[in-house]
Amino acid sequence: MVKVLISDKMSPRAVEIFRERGVEVDEKPGMTPEELKACIGDYDGLAIRSATKATAEIIKAAKNLKVIGRAGIGVDNVDIPSATAAGICVMNTPFGNAITTAEHAIAMMFALSRHIPAANASTQAGKWEKSKFMGVELYGKTLGVIGCGNIGSIVADRAVGLKMKVVAYDPFLSPERATEIGVEKLELYELFARADYVSLHTPITDSTRNIINAKNIAKMKEGVRIINCARGGLVVEADLKAALESGHVAGAALDVYAVEPAKENILFGMDNVVTTPHLGASTDEAQVNVAIQVAEQMSDYLLLGSVTNALNMPSVSAEEAPKLKPYMQLAAQLGGFAGQVTESGIKSVRIEYEGAAAGLNTKPLTSIIIQGLLAPLMDSINMVNAPVVAKERGIDVTESYNDREEDYQTLIRLSITTEHQTRAIAGTLFGDNRPRIVNIKGINMEAELGEHMLYVTNQDKPGFIGALGSVLGDAGVNIATFHLGRHKLEGEAIALIEIDSELSPATVEAVRQLPHVAQVKPLKF
Structure with missing residues (x-):
């Protein structure tokens, strides 16, 4: 029998639902971090509200933990990167309050x-x-x-x-x-x-x-x-x-x-x-709603493997996971890239799956793309609720499929239409199954994305690359990779640069002030 710990005060309905589903549950609200660390290794699931801090230290001690369920929206009290690295699903209840x-x-x-x-x-x-x-x-x-x-x-x-x-x-x-x-x-x-x-x-x-x-x-x-x-x-x-x-x-x-x-x-x-003392979600109805939702979601995950409102993992079956994993990474990069560089309201999104990608279960891929697209200005967005949020905001999402191999054996192309323009980005998987960006705004290039990237659009002019390198060098920024592309001589050009550390606002502004620069965006993946 799987075991769940409820470490914060929660509606009694949560306990009832866990037990109805055949999940063993303990309630221990008000524990110190030391007490939680000492006992967390005994549990498969941790149900929390805002008081419990699921830190990296707590997660390290949670040897058997498979899921953390937050009864509420905010997950500032959960170290999601540490949970992800440990293979722990983190889910919230974004609509309950x-x-x-x-x-x-x-x-x-x-x-x-x-x-x-x-x-x-x-x-x-x-x-x-x-x-x-x-x-x-x-x-x-x-x-x-x-x-x-x-x-x-x-x-x-x-x-x-x-x-x-x-x-x-x-x-x-x-x-x-x-x-x-x-x-x-x-x-x-x-x-x-x-x-x-x-x-x-x-x-x-x-x-x-x-x-x-x-x-x-x-x-x-x-x-x-x-x-x-x-x-x-x-x-x-x-x-x-x-x-x-x-x-x-x-x-x-x-x-x-x-x-x-x-x-x-x-x-x-x-x-x-x-x-008031953070009472936004403090009504009887909201407390019951989020307690019911977190208990149902955690039970479904632990007993059936079903994933709902997960913040750090896609909704996909065990059979599909190995095949989809590299595509999920590519989808996350395409959506995250587009979301970070888009500066005006989005009207529509078109996702084209070509070659081998057209034969996949693309629903989780589309959800991951939309999640990445909306994530820069939204919290509690995940691959499950991303399509719903997009629909609520009037963003038209369409998909198309072409199983013929064209320039690449497999390709995903993402086109974003805003109030002002339509821009596209495309990516593929090479033989090592590592994602590559191969086209941005119609400009061909081959780029592998790292954790910290700098995206610059500029007019193609002699001396620009040297000036850009000098700004980064003067700021002590080390360049890992440097990718370039352009439409035509002295036309629009793109630089996509992998750097070893995050840029300071002053350095970003220095790049923006260079002659011929149209757009500068520090990106993080």
Whole structure:
């Protein structure tokens, strides 16, 4: 009999489902890391919420662990690379608490607008300070939603119902999807200029970390109100405090913080700040939903080998796995490459399977491509929910098959149509079954992708390669491989460079300032 440990407080329905399925389960919430490390080796599955930290050290001690199930969305408390290296499936429940979190954001907006926490404390203290708590209406105001995915779109829907004007910033939000949910899609600076309220619903990525900072706050309307029920790292708290003190920001409502649990914070005690202790998912309904989902998913995996909402492995049978493995790596690279270089809203995706690839079970490959494409600006995206998310965002995904061998025995070509253009990237497997990129934007090249890559598009001019090499050399960046291609003499050219370490922002900017450069993107795989 397989055994599962529930190490965080969870709805009793999880235990019931495990036992109904014939899975032995122990509940041990509140353990110290040392206690967890000492016992984790006895279990096949670990069911957690946000308190347990599945660190590399814990995973190393988990000799029999096959699956970690997170009852909720965020997996910041799981070392996914370590779990993957150990062959442990990591899964979450991305849809179980979306409504609850969205409703909390709306509640925070009301509380902030009508001074409800302070007015409640004052009234219960025997005061009657009616004039002190003059509020503002939500009716007719403009709400700026940053991140219009699963939760953000629910917030937008509720705000439209309150007769607010809703504008949204989300690079992956198509105009058609924006129209469908009743929002106006804007660039970030336009949103800041127009919004009376700014509500954050985006994961932490390189492009969203510290997105609410002094520079961006200065672009906002005087008297703006900010709500954050997403991730604490989205806000530079010192910059927000300064803006609240100056009056440029009229108020803020926060459910998440840079450091949690937040026993102390520079924003605590301010009259124009409403705070809650990370309650976004804290409703009875959400707790039951995520507990049921994680127990069902983990049971299916442990007993049947079925994979649902996995963050680090594809949904594929044991028989298919050896054959599909190199194709999965190629699919992940194609999607990840396209996702990292695409800078505008995606309208459609076309995936062409040619030669040997056309005869495979391509469903997991397509899902992995879409996952890689959406991953740069979304958390909790996986090969199972990626097609659903793409559909919800109005992204049309099509596949085509051609079993004839043309230039290569096997080939996958990915074409992305955005609001401005259509671009394609193609890859193949060579005799060693290692993926190679063979065409980018119609330019032929042969490139193997490493962990750190630099992608540069430029006008083909003499001296450019030397200038680029000098910038990287001056920055102490070692070049592993250097791949070049061009359309024609003095036409558009591409450099795809494997480097030994991540580039600093200053080095990226130095490359961007070189003559004839059109686009610079540091890539990570």
